[in-house]
Structures are given as C-alpha cells and as structure tokens.
Amino acid sequence: MQPGGPEITRLTRTAASEAVSDLGWRYVLGTLFAWVRVETFARSVEVAAWVVEAAGEHADDHLRIDLRRDRVVLMLQTSSVAAVTSRDVDVARLISAAVRDRGLRTESGDDTVRSVQxxxxxxxxxxxxxxxxxxxxxxxxxxxxxxxxxxxxxxxxxxxxxxxxxxxxxxxxxxxxxxxxxxxxxxxxxxxxxxxxxxxxxxxxxxxxxxxxxxxxxxxxxxxxxxxxxxxxx
The missing domain is CATH 3.10.180.10 (2,3-Dihydroxybiphenyl 1,2-Dioxygenase, domain 1)
Known part of the structure; x- marks a missing residue:
C-alpha cells in the first residue's frame, strides 16, 4: 500500500524525530537518515531495489540512496520544501517494513561504527x-x-x-x-x-x-x- 492523498504536512523537528525513532531512523539536519547493513555490493544493489519499490511513486521526490559495500545509506526529505514532511514519514515506514520482511532492518548506528550524521x-x-x-x-x-x-x-x-x-x-x-x-x-x-x-x-x-x-x-x-x-x- 502506497501513502495516499495529495495533502502533506511539514513536520516540526520534534514530531519528525518521534515519528521514526522506533523504526531505526533518525532526524538529522532536516532529513531522515537510516542505513541497512549488507555483506556485499551485490546485496547493496538488491536492497536499494527493494527500497525504491517500497517508496513507489514518491521515490524520485523524497528518497536518496548511497550504496556502499557494507551498507545502504537511506535519506528522506521532501525536495520541494527541503524539509521533512508527513509523506517522508509514510515512506520511511514502508521502507522499514519492506526491509524487515526480508530479514534485515533499518538502523542508525551502534557501538561499532559512528551514527548517521x-x-x-x-x-x-x-x-x-x-x-x-x-x-x-x-x-x-x-x-x-x-x-x-x-x-x-x-x-x-x-x-x-x-x-x-x-x-x-x-x-x-x-x-x-x-x-x-x-x-x-x-x-x-x-x-x-x-x-x-x-x-x-x-x-x-x-x-x-x-x-x-x-x-x-x-x-x-x-x-x-x-x-x-x-x-x-x-
């Protein structure tokens, strides 16, 4: 199910952070960040395809992806206003669910590596x-x-x-x-x-x-x- 309806709301920093923290995403500098850990570059490409599919029609206007050998870095922001909106939160939830269904998870860092930033x-x-x-x-x-x-x-x-x-x-x-x-x-x-x-x-x-x-x-x-x-x- 894709996030529907034309109405989107620009979120406060507090609201944006609280909306996604339980999903492993973090709000940083007007953007939602998360990554998915992988073992190979081929797997990174595969995960990126799942993410784009989950974001659907909103991928082009909201999603940025940085592919690495050991992780897929995900960023969400509504490009037209350079800020996080309710649509970005909707897409983050879809992406996290799609990744979780395949045995992986969205996260923001742990003791072994710096956090998203x-x-x-x-x-x-x-x-x-x-x-x-x-x-x-x-x-x-x-x-x-x-x-x-x-x-x-x-x-x-x-x-x-x-x-x-x-x-x-x-x-x-x-x-x-x-x-x-x-x-x-x-x-x-x-x-x-x-x-x-x-x-x-x-x-x-x-x-x-x-x-x-x-x-x-x-x-x-x-x-x-x-x-x-x-x-x-x-």
Missing amino acids: AIEIAIDAIDIAAVRPFWKAVTGYVDEPGRSGPTDPLVDPIGQGPAIWFQRMSAPRPQRNRIHLDVSVPHDEAPARIAATLAAGGVLIDDEAAPAFWVFADVEGNEACVTTWQGRDN
Whole structure:
C-alpha cells in the first residue's frame, strides 16, 4: 500500500524525530537518515531495489540512496520544501517494513561504527551577500530549494558534499578561524560524540545553546560544533 492523498504536512523537528525513532531512523539536519547493513555490493544493489519499490511513486521526490559495500545509506526529505514532511514519514515506514520482511532492518548506528550524521561548512562573514557568490561559483553549488536570498545556504546539486551556510560577524576576527564544521548527529548520540571529542583533547568553548549545539576547539583553537535538532522548535 502506497501513502495516499495529495495533502502533506511539514513536520516540526520534534514530531519528525518521534515519528521514526522506533523504526531505526533518525532526524538529522532536516532529513531522515537510516542505513541497512549488507555483506556485499551485490546485496547493496538488491536492497536499494527493494527500497525504491517500497517508496513507489514518491521515490524520485523524497528518497536518496548511497550504496556502499557494507551498507545502504537511506535519506528522506521532501525536495520541494527541503524539509521533512508527513509523506517522508509514510515512506520511511514502508521502507522499514519492506526491509524487515526480508530479514534485515533499518538502523542508525551502534557501538561499532559512528551514527548517521550530516556535516555542514559554516563560513563567518561580515558581508555575506558579497562572499556568497564566490563560494557558489568555486564549489559548483546551487541555492537550497526555496531559499535563494543573498544570505541563504548553498547545497551540492547532486547531494554529495556538505551544505554551506554563512554566519554573520559584526567585526573581523583575525586570530580565529572563520570556517568551521558543524557535525549534526542524532540527539541520542550527542553525549557519546561529545565525550569522545573531549577525550581526544577537545576543549569545550561554549554550551550556552545546548542541546542545539556545543562549540569545541582543538589544541590550536580551531573550532567545530556538535549539533542536534533539539532546542530549535521555537
């Protein structure tokens, strides 16, 4: 049975996360993520075919798949709004059921491998509108669907590279790095990632906005953020 009806609802981060967590999927950075473990590339291709069949007519507009030798990485997002909707949740349930019927399961990671995640590149700029065209041209990126303003994020048109977003500065900061990574992880994986970062010599710079994000630095002061969806549904 395919999800029916033309009406779809854009979900809050909380609603999206709660709707799929029992299926092994996780909500990360505006997308539902899961993977299916396999033993061979041939099996990966086979699983992908099951997934596309389960998604049916909605595969093209909602589903992305990354095939690997040991896993099939699944991503769901409504492309027209660049966000998770009720349709994505419907499709996630269909995919999980199809995989389960064949003796496999959708999951998001365990103690043997990192969790599903998404990485963004954040660029600090005083005049975002002035620097954004350069980054768009040099990366070959495009405007995110529905967001084409002079200060909006940029995305890889084939979904291979991390998104780029711009953070406004009020004054130059010559002694601080002005490009950093945002590593978005499932909310229930954040404590483990934070502990690992601290154990590896990371320094906690700022946790005022936690659990939305924590700012860390390496021993030379280069910064990175661990982020989750939590604390953002305001």
